[in-house]
Amino acid sequence: MKQSLRGLLATAFMALLITGCAMQPPSVVDRVPDQDANRLLSQAEQQAPEQAAQTRLEAANILAQQGQRENAFEAADSIDESLLSDTDRVRWAMLYSELARGLDNPRAVLRATQVLDDELPMQANQQETLAERQQWAREALDQPGVSAVSIPELEGANIQRILVALPESGPLSSVASTIATAMRNHNEIRGNGVQLSFLDTSQYSLDEIYSRAAQLNAQLVIGPLDKDQVTQLEQRDSVPMPTLALNYGNSDRNRASRLLQYGLSAEDEARQAARRAYQDGHRQMSVMVPDNDWGRRVGEAFWNEYHRQGGEVTNAVRYNPSSSVSNAVQTALNVSGERARLGNIDALFLLALPDYARQVPPTMDYYYAPNLPIYATSHLHEGRRQTRLDQDLNDVMFMDIPWQIPDAAVGGEEVLPFYSTYQRLRDETDASSFRLMAMGVDALELATRLSDLSSLEGLRGSTGTLRLADDGRIYRELPWAKFQNGTPSPILIPGLMGNDE
Numbered sequence: 049m050k051q052s053l054r055g056l057l058a059t060a061f062m063a064l065l066i067t068g069c070a071m072q073p074p075s076v077v078d079r080v081p082d083q084d085a086n087r088l089l090s091q092a093e094q095q096a097p098e099q100a101a102q103t104r105l106e107a108a109n110i111l112a113q114q115g116q117r118e119n120a121f122e123a124a125d126s127i128d129e130s131l132l133s134d135t136d137r138v139r140w141a142m143l144y145s146e147l148a149r150g151l152d153n154p155r156a157v158l159r160a161t162q163v164l165d166d167e168l169p170m171q172a173n174q175q176e177t178l179a180e181r182q183q184w185a186r187e188a189l190d191q192p193g194v195s196a197v198s199i200p201e202l203e204g205a206n207i208q209r210i211l212v213a214l215p216e217s218g219p220l221s222s223v224a225s226t227i228a229t230a231m232r233n234h235n236e237i238r239g240n241g242v243q244l245s246f247l248d249t250s251q252y253s254l255d256e257i258y259s260r261a262a263q264l265n266a267q268l269v270i271g272p273l274d275k276d277q278v279t280q281l282e283q284r285d286s287v288p289m290p291t292l293a294l295n296y297g298n299s300d301r302n303r304a305s306r307l308l309q310y311g312l313s314a315e316d317e318a319r320q321a322a323r324r325a326y327q328d329g330h331r332q333m334s335v336m337v338p339d340n341d342w343g344r345r346v347g348e349a350f351w352n353e354y355h356r357q358g359g360e361v362t363n364a365v366r367y368n369p370s371s372s373v374s375n376a377v378q379t380a381l382n383v384s385g386e387r388a389r390l391g392n393i394d395a396l397f398l399l400a401l402p403d404y405a406r407q408v409p410p411t412m413d414y415y416y417a418p419n420l421p422i423y424a425t426s427h428l429h430e431g432r433r434q435t436r437l438d439q440d441l442n443d444v445m446f447m448d449i450p451w452q453i454p455d456a457a458v459g460g461e462e463v464l465p466f467y468s469t470y471q472r473l474r475d476e477t478d479a480s481s482f483r484l485m486a487m488g489v490d491a492l493e494l495a496t497r498l499s500d501l502s503s504l505e506g507l508r509g510s511t512g513t514l515r516l517a518d519d520g521r522i523y524r525e526l527p528w529a530k531f532q533n534g535t536p537s538p539i540l541i542p543g544l545m546g547n548d549e
Contacts, residue, residue, distance in 0.1 A: 085110040089123060101131040105140055112143060121147040125156065125285055129163075137163055138170045145181045154185035155303050155519070161185070162300055197501060197520050199290045199306055202267065205499045209243050210492075211261040213271030214294075216248040220273050226481045227273070227294065230488025234469045242496060249273070254280060258288040268292065270495050281307055292495050294487070301519045310494055310522040312487055312511065314342065314399070315349035317425040317447055320526060321397055322354035324445075325423050330394035334363035334380045336408070337399040346399050346425070354397075362392045369400075373407040374414075381417055388417035395421040398444075402430050406440040421445065426452070426526070431479040435534035445539065447526035449511045451486045453536045465508045466493070486510035494522065 088107040092100040104127045111120035124144040129137050141163040148156035161182035164175065212231060214224035228246060235242055245264050247257060249272050261269050268290040272278060279297035281287055286305045295311045296302075302309055325333060333354060337343035343366055351361050367376035380396060381388035398408060405428035412420060426448040428441065451470055454461045464470050466489055473485045490509040497503045504516040512524035529536035 085114070085116075085119075085123070097128065098131045101127050101129070102136060105132065105136060105143075108140075108143060112147065117147055117150060121151055121153075121156075122285075128283075134168045138168055138174060141178060142174060145178060149181055149184065152188075154188040155301075155305075157181050157185035158301065159303050197308070197516060197518060199498055199501070202290055202499045205267065207267050207496050207499055208241060209245075209264070209266045210495055211245050211247055211257075211264055211266040211269045211271075213247045213249045213252075213257045213261075213269055214273055215250040217250045221250070223484060224273055226484040227488035227491065230469075230473060230485040231270075231492045233472055234466065234489045234492050237469050237472065238492075240496075242492075244492075247271075249277075255288075261289055268495060268498060270294065270491055278309060282309070290498060292491060292498070294491060296521060302521055303519070305520075308494070308498070308516070308520045308522060310491060310514075312483060313524075314346045314425060314427070316523055317526065318346045318350035318397070318399070319353040320447060321423045321425065322350045322359070323357060324447075324528065325395055325397065325421075326354060326357040326359050328395075328421070330421065331359050332362045332392050332394045333359060333397055334365070334393045334395075335361055335397045336365050336367060336376060336380050338369050339366035340369075343399060350397050350399075369404055373404065373411050377408060377411045377415060381412065381415055381420070383415050386415060388412070388415045388420075390417060390420060393420070395423060398422055398424045398428070400424070400428055402428050402437075405444075406437065409442070409444060410440050426483070429453075429536065431482050433535065438531055438534040441531040442534065443530060443532070445528060445530045446536075447528050448536070449483055449486050449524075450508075450527060451482060451510045453527060453529045455536070455538060465510050470510065483511070490514065 085107040088103050088110070092103040092107070095103060104123050108120045108123035108127070111117075111123055121144070124140065124147060127140060127144075129140050132140055141160045145157050145160035148154075148160060161178045163170075164178055164182065170178075212228060214228055215221050216224070231244060235244055245266065247260055249257060252260065254272070254277060257269065257272070266289070270292050271294055272281075273294045275295045275298065278293045278295045279299060281291065281293060282297040282299050282302040282304050284304045284307075287307045290306045291308065293307060293309045293311075296309050296313055335347055335350060337347035337350075347364065347366070351364070354361060363380055363382065365376050365380045367373075377383070381390065381393065383389070396412075398405060400408065405424065409418075409422065412418065412422075422444045424444055424446040426446060428444070429446055429448050429452065431448075431452045450464055451474075454464050461467065461470070469489055473482070473489075477485050486509075490511045493507070493509060494504065494514065497507070501516060504514060504522065507514040509524075512526045515523050515525070517523055528539045530539050531537070
């Protein structure tokens with residue numbers, strides 16, 4: 049970071065910065081009194097990411113000291129705080145949260161105060177200030193009658209023109225094609241004249257996609273599907289046009305206005321399993337997840353939510369899906385002398401694909417743990433009736449989308465959401481892609497309801513009951529089923545295991 053102070057004064061300020069002894073973070077203006085903020089911002093465009101983040105922080109401080117609070121906020125907002133040192137992240141959080149609160153922007157305040165969760169070294173008064181600002185932001189977003197999500201230009205509008213932005217080549221093209229096919233079919237069956245225009249995102253940048261959408265006079269965009277692109281969008285202050293992304297970004301929260309996110313999240317299923325297990329009275333769980341990035345993310349989601357509920361994960365196994373199931377089960381159940389030791393295990397959470405999952409219950413039986421409850425995600429269910437194969441999953445509880453377990457979900461096919469579309473797609477679609485088909489249907493339903501966001505509070509969709517969170521992310525609540533005689537059967541009374549039959 050550039051500095052123009054000399055001698056002992058510079059040494060003193062650097063000592064305060066490094067040791068954290070100053071009551072407030074030293075102002076960059078004090079260290080660089082003659083720097084021009086606009087020149088710094090121009091320099092940042094030419095610098096490596098880490099140096100650019102530091103330079104933008106300098107510029108934001110200067111603008112704030114000069115009273116240009118909106119420009120300061122814009123500069124601070126553009127900083128990727130993860131590239132800053134721990135000390136500078138705290139300084140950024142103090143500045144950004146102060147500016148955001150002054151501009152009555154609780155979303156930005158929450159973004160700034162996320163540093164409280166990272167256990168960064170900071171002064172007690174800094175921690176207290178950030179905690180107070182975080183509380184203010186949460187209360188501001190929770191005020192009755194105040195929606196944290198709003199799309200003013202669509203309120204009360206008749207949505208008729210939608211641009212669907214999906215890749216036609218690359219690793220996601222097959223997924224995108226399945227989703228697009230479901231949208232076209234559902235739109236035809238709905239018959240309400242919505243015009244769907246499709247754009248190949250593999251040929252355009254994000255900004256070019258929005259430019260094309262404007263040229264087509266679209267009212268909103270469905271897409272993108274790529275997780276990295278969604279992450280880029282959610283880090284903006286706003287997107288150029290109302291957007292329903294078909295994935296979730298990597299950030300803790302979506303902070304871009306007019307951006308909603310919807311997808312089939314395995315992490316959401318894990319959190320729901322954690323709540324269900326705790327609700328059923330289990331306080332100590334063992335966890336089995338694959339030893340890969342997917343397993344790590346889903347396992348962490350379960351672990352964090354279960355701990356938040358008040359439970360304890362007493363055993364956790366990351367297994368190799370191509371290795372022996374027996375070894376993983378032995379570790380998960382504390383097997384000693386061919387007998388499971390379940391003194392500190394009430395139940396098991398299992399993330400596994402069908403072939404692996406079917407081997408787990410018989411292995412547990414072998415180690416004298418036949419009655420240990422198993423909670424699983426939808427991934428062990430192939431979605432078609434395979435009574436003989438799925439006998440080994442008897443008594444395993446799992447969640448899935450209503451379209452995959454119609455009897456368990458709502459009491460029969462005839463009362464499924466969007467039943468006419470379900471009938472057509474069920475007859476024409478392979479079971480392996482049926483969840484994606486359902487996602488395409490719900491994406492179109494969500495998009496055409498963006499003129500009335502209150503309709504997204506508990507929408508019965510083909511992929512679950514959909515609810516809009518205050519950061520624009522849409523979450524699903526899935527129905528539960530239990531395998532009996534190799535067939536998914538309903539669990540009628542959540543939380544009362546004795547009455548589930």
